[in-house]
Amino acid sequence: MLQIKNLHANIDDKEILKGINLEVKAGEVHAIMGPNGSGKTTLSSVIAGREDYIVTEGSITLGDENLLDMKPEERSHKGVFMSFQYPVAIPGVTVTNFIKTAINAKRKSEGKEDIPAAELLKMIREKAKLLGLKSSFLSRSLNDGFSGGEKKRNEIFQMAMLAPKLAILDETDSGLDIDALKTVAEGVNKLKSKDNAVIVITHYQRLLDYIVPDYVHVLSDGKIIKTGGKELALELEAKGYEWI
Amino acid sequence: MPKKYTETELGQELQNKEYEYGFYTDIESDKFAIGLDESVVKAISKKKNEPQWMTDWRLEAFRIWKKMEEPDWANVSYEKPDFQGISYYSAPKKKPELASLDEVDPELLKTFEKLGISLDEQKRLTGVAMDIVVDSVSVATTFKKTLEEKGIIFCPISEAIEKHPDLVKKYIGSVVPRTDNFYAALNSAVFSDGSFCYIPKGIKCPVELSTYFRINEGGTGQFERTLLIADEGAYVSYLEGCTAPQRDENQLHAAVVEIIVHDDAEIKYSTVQNWYPGDSEGKGGVYNFVTKRAIAYTNAKISWTQVETGSAVTWKYPSCILKGDNSIGEFYSIAVTNMHQQADTGTKMIHLGNNTKSTIISKGVSAGKSQNSYRGLVKVVKNAKNARNFSQCDSLLMGNECGAHTFPYIEAHNTSAQIEHEATTSKIGEDQLFYCNQRGIDTEKAIALIVNGFSKEVLNKLPMEFAVEAQKLLELSLENSVG
Numbered sequence: 001m002l003q004i005k006n007l008h009a010n011i012d013d014k015e016i017l018k019g020i021n022l023e024v025k026a027g028e029v030h031a032i033m034g035p036n037g038s039g040k041t042t043l044s045s046v047i048a049g050r051e052d053y054i055v056t057e058g059s060i061t062l063g064d065e066n067l068l069d070m071k072p073e074e075r076s077h078k079g080v081f082m083s084f085q086y087p088v089a090i091p092g093v094t095v096t097n098f099i100k101t102a103i104n105a106k107r108k109s110e111g112k113e114d115i116p117a118a119e120l121l122k123m124i125r126e127k128a129k130l131l132g133l134k135s136s137f138l139s140r141s142l143n144d145g146f147s148g149g150e151k152k153r154n155e156i157f158q159m160a161m162l163a164p165k166l167a168i169l170d171e172t173d174s175g176l177d178i179d180a181l182k183t184v185a186e187g188v189n190k191l192k193s194k195d196n197a198v199i200v201i202t203h204y205q206r207l208l209d210y211i212v213p214d215y216v217h218v219l220s221d222g223k224i225i226k227t228g229g230k231e232l233a234l235e236l237e238a239k240g241y242e243w244i
Numbered sequence: 245m246p247k248k249y250t251e252t253e254l255g256q257e258l259q260n261k262e263y264e265y266g267f268y269t270d271i272e273s274d275k276f277a278i279g280l281d282e283s284v285v286k287a288i289s290k291k292k293n294e295p296q297w298m299t300d301w302r303l304e305a306f307r308i309w310k311k312m313e314e315p316d317w318a319n320v321s322y323e324k325p326d327f328q329g330i331s332y333y334s335a336p337k338k339k340p341e342l343a344s345l346d347e348v349d350p351e352l353l354k355t356f357e358k359l360g361i362s363l364d365e366q367k368r369l370t371g372v373a374m375d376i377v378v379d380s381v382s383v384a385t386t387f388k389k390t391l392e393e394k395g396i397i398f399c400p401i402s403e404a405i406e407k408h409p410d411l412v413k414k415y416i417g418s419v420v421p422r423t424d425n426f427y428a429a430l431n432s433a434v435f436s437d438g439s440f441c442y443i444p445k446g447i448k449c450p451v452e453l454s455t456y457f458r459i460n461e462g463g464t465g466q467f468e469r470t471l472l473i474a475d476e477g478a479y480v481s482y483l484e485g486c487t488a489p490q491r492d493e494n495q496l497h498a499a500v501v502e503i504i505v506h507d508d509a510e511i512k513y514s515t516v517q518n519w520y521p522g523d524s525e526g527k528g529g530v531y532n533f534v535t536k537r538a539i540a541y542t543n544a545k546i547s548w549t550q551v552e553t554g555s556a557v558t559w560k561y562p563s564c565i566l567k568g569d570n571s572i573g574e575f576y577s578i579a580v581t582n583m584h585q586q587a588d589t590g591t592k593m594i595h596l597g598n599n600t601k602s603t604i605i606s607k608g609v610s611a612g613k614s615q616n617s618y619r620g621l622v623k624v625v626k627n628a629k630n631a632r633n634f635s636q637c638d639s640l641l642m643g644n645e646c647g648a649h650t651f652p653y654i655e656a657h658n659t660s661a662q663i664e665h666e667a668t669t670s671k672i673g674e675d676q677l678f679y680c681n682q683r684g685i686d687t688e689k690a691i692a693l694i695v696n697g698f699s700k701e702v703l704n705k706l707p708m709e710f711a712v713e714a715q716k717l718l719e720l721s722l723e724n725s726v727g
Contacts, residue, residue: 048682052674076684084682088675092697101693102683109684141697158683 001026001197002047002166007058009046016042018222019058024166027194031208031233032201034219035241040201041085043219044170048082049075062166076102077109079165079196083155083172089143095154096124096138099161106162127160131187148175149183156187163191168199173207185210205237218244279328282306285433288333292402295409305422305432312426318588319617319649322531322557325496332434332467387451396449396480397442401469404440411442415473419502419537419565427498428535431467435500438469443478443509452707453482468499474509474544481512483707496531497555503538503546507568510545511538514706516714519554521585529556529585536560542568542597549705551714552579552587553721561619563592566600566631573602576702578714580695580721581614581646590620590651595631595661604635607699610646611722617649624661631661639669640698642691642722692719 007020016039024030034040046053047060049072060067067075090098104114128138131153143151152172159167169188173181188211192198200211208216208230216232217224218241226232226244285306289299314324391398397408405412422432443449474480484501497519505511513536522529532555538546548562564573575591593602602622610616616639624631639648650667672694680690695718696703703711 050678071686072678072681073684073686076682082682084679088673088679090676090679090694090697092700093693098683098693101685101689105684105686105689162683 001063002199003059003061004047005059007043007046007060008056009042010054010056011042011052015056016053016222017046020219020222020224022217022224024197024199026165026197028215029192029198029200029211029213031213031216031230032199032219032224033203033205033216033233033236036203038219039222040203040219041170042222044082044168044199044201047075047168048072048080073105074109076162076164077106080168081159081162081164081166082168083152083159083170085171085174087143087146087151087155089141089145091141091144093142094139095142095157098142099124099158102158103161123161127157130160130190131157132183133157149177149180152176152180152184153187156184156191160187160191163196165196166199167191167196168201169211170201171203172200173202173204181207182210205233208233220244278331280306280330280332280434284332288434288436291333292405294402294405297409297413298405301417301422302433305429306434308422309426309429309433312429314426318559319615319619319651320557320559320586320588322586325531327430330496333436390450394447394450395444396447397440398453399440401435401438401440401471404471408440408442411473412440412471415471415502415504416469417502419504419539420500420535425535427533428500431469431498431500431535435467435469438471438499439484440470441472441480441482443474443480445475446477447475448478449480453480466497468497470499470501472502472511472513473504474506474511476506477508478506479510481514481707483514483516483710485516485518495528497533499534499536501534501536501562503536505538505540505544505546505571507542507544509541510547512547512549513538513562514549514710516551516710516717517554517558518717520556521554521583522556524583531555531557532560533557534560536562537565538563538573539565539567540571540573543570544568545572545574547572547574547576547705548591549576549702550578550589551702551706551717552577552589553717555587556585558585558587558589560589561591563594564602565594565596566602567596568600569597570599571597572600575602575604575606575620576705577606578609578699578702578718579607579616579618580609580718581611581616582721583612583614585612585614587615588617588619590618592621593623593633595622595624595628595633598627598629598631600628600631602631602633604633604637605701606635606637607702608637608639608648609642609695609698609718609722610639610648611642613645615647615649617651619651619653621653621655622663623655624658624663626657628658629660631656631658631663633661633663635663635665637665637667638698639667640695641669641671688719688723691722695719695722 002024004020004022007017008015009017020043032040042053046055049070055068062078062080065078100120107115124138133153143154146154172184176184185207188198200207200213213230216228216230218226282303285302286299289302417432420428422429472482503511503513517532519530519532540546546564550562552558562575566573573593577589579587579589581587590606591604604620606618608616608618618637620635622633622635635652637650641648648669652665654663656663672691676694677687677690680693681687685693696715699718703715706714
C-alpha cells in the first residue's frame, strides 16, 4: 500500500531524513519508535505533505500513485490521514461542521454530491459512540478548550468518519491518561481492517500494549536502523535506545 | 382607506420600471453642471417637488456645511474628493436593457452563482428584461397589503415628504442634526433619496422588511437618507444593502440613517455593504462615509448589525443614544478588508438614562495590504446610574502586510457604571491551514471556514436567509487572499 524509497528531506536546509525505506501493506500495523529528534514527526509530516519540508530525494507512493506530486488535501482525498500530536483549535467551527466540510471536500474530489444530512447524522452518532463522545461534544468549537484526551479522541473520531486507507498516529499517546489511552486504542482497533493500514509513531511502548504492531521500526538520525516484531518494542522499553 | 392593490396592477408597475428610468433619462440630459452652491440645492429640491420647508431645511444645511471643514481624524488615507468637482444631481441611470443573462459579464454571473442569488434576482440586478414571476409578485403583494393593514408606512423618503410631511418634519435631523458633521451636513443639503419607515404604536411589523427590500429595492443613490421610526411598543426588523457586488461610478457615498425608537419599542437594523472596493492596486473604489445613529427612549431597544466587505475606504460608526431609562443598545459588526481597502468603523454608546445597557461585538478580518480599525466610544454621563457596557473586539489577520487596530474610548462620569472591554488579535496560522488541508479541505475553503467561525457571533444576529448569503460573501471577499 505505502512504499517509501530512499527518502531524504530537509527543513530550513538541514537534512532530517537521510534515506528512509519502508513498506506498509494493507492490514498491517507498523510502529515507528525512536528518541527525540530522530525524525519521527518529520516523517509523518512529509507523508502528509506539509510544505515546510523539502523532499530532496526518494519517493513515496500510495498504491500506484505518487504522493509527492500531490497537495496535502489531495493526499487526504486519496486516503492519507494523520492524527496530530497537537491538534489546533478553530474557534467558532463546531466538530460537526468541520467533519462535514472535510467529508464533503473528499466527496467533491470523487465527483460526488454532498453527503445527505440523515446519512451524516447516522454516521456521526455511530462513530461518536465508538469513541465515547457525547452529543454535546459535537457542538463544541473544534479543539477549543479541549482537554488532552478530548483532542486525541476527536482525532480518532475524525479518522473513523473519514475511513482512511492509511492512518498515521503521531504521538497519539502523549498527554493521555490510561483510560483515555485505552479508549483511543480501542477505537483504532475497531477501525482496523484487512484493507487499511496504521502507522503508530511513538516514543514509548505503552500505546503498543493496546495497539499491537506487526512490525516495529527504530528510527535514529533520519534512518531506520532496526526492524523487528512487537517484542522489539518491549526490548527498547527495557534497555533504552542506546544498545542498538 | 388604503388603496387596494391587485396583482395585475403590481405586475404593471414592475413592468413600468424601465419606463420610470426612461423618464429620468430625459432629466439626465439636462443633468446639473458640476459644483455646489445655493442655487444647486434649490434646484435639487425643486426637481423633487419639495415643499418650501424642505427647501429651507436643505439650504440651512448647506450654509452650515460651507462653514465646516472636512475631518481627517480617522485612521485612513485617501485622496480628498473635490466637492466642487461633483455633479449633485444625477438621477438613476438607465441601465442598458439586455435580452438575456448571456449578455451579462460572465465574471459577475459567477459571483452571483457563488452567492446563491436566484436567477430572477440576477436578472433584476443586471437589468435583464424580466418576465413577471408569479412567486415574487404574490409575495410583494402580500407584503404590501399586510403593511397597509397595520398602518405601517414604508416608502421612499421623497414620497414621505409629500404624503407624511408632519412625520418627516418632526423627525428628520432630530437624531443626526445638520450641524453634526461635515458629511451629515452635506447629505442634508443634497440628499437624493432613501427610505422612510414608520411603525405605529403597538404594532409589530410582521415581516422582515429585508425580504421586502430584496424584491423592490432599486439602485441606491450617492447621498442616501433613511429615517426609521418605531412608535411606542412597536417592533421592526429592517435590512438594508445587498450582498451582490455593487459597482458605482460615484466615488463618494455619504449617507445618513436616523432611527427613533420610542418607549418600549424595538428596532433591529441590519446592513450588508458591498460597494466596489477598487482594483487590486486600490484604484477606483468607493468612499463610504456614513452617519448612522439611533435614539432609544424608555425600555426601548436598538440593535445594529453590520457586515462590511466593500468600499475602498469605509468610515462609519452606527451609534446609540440611550436616552430613556432601561434602554438597550447593541452593535454587532464584521468588517472584512482585503487588497488595499481601509476601514475605520465602530460605534458610540451614549448612556444618558439609568440602568441602560450596551453590548458591542466587533470582528475585524484583515487580509492583503488592508488596514482595519475598530474605533468605539462608550460614554456614561454623570446622571446615568447603573449603566453597563460589554465590549469585545476581535481581530483576525491574514498574512504579514495588513494591519488591525483598536481604538476604544471610555468616558465614565458616574461611579456606578460597569464597563468591560475585551480585545483579542489572532492570525490565521500555517498550523490551522495545514490541519484543514490534512483533512482534505483546501486552503481557500479552510480560510472561509476559519473566518466564518471567527464571525459566528455576529452572523448569528442576521436574519436567517441573509446570514447564509453573508457567509458566502465573506468567503468571496477573501478569495485569493493567500498566495
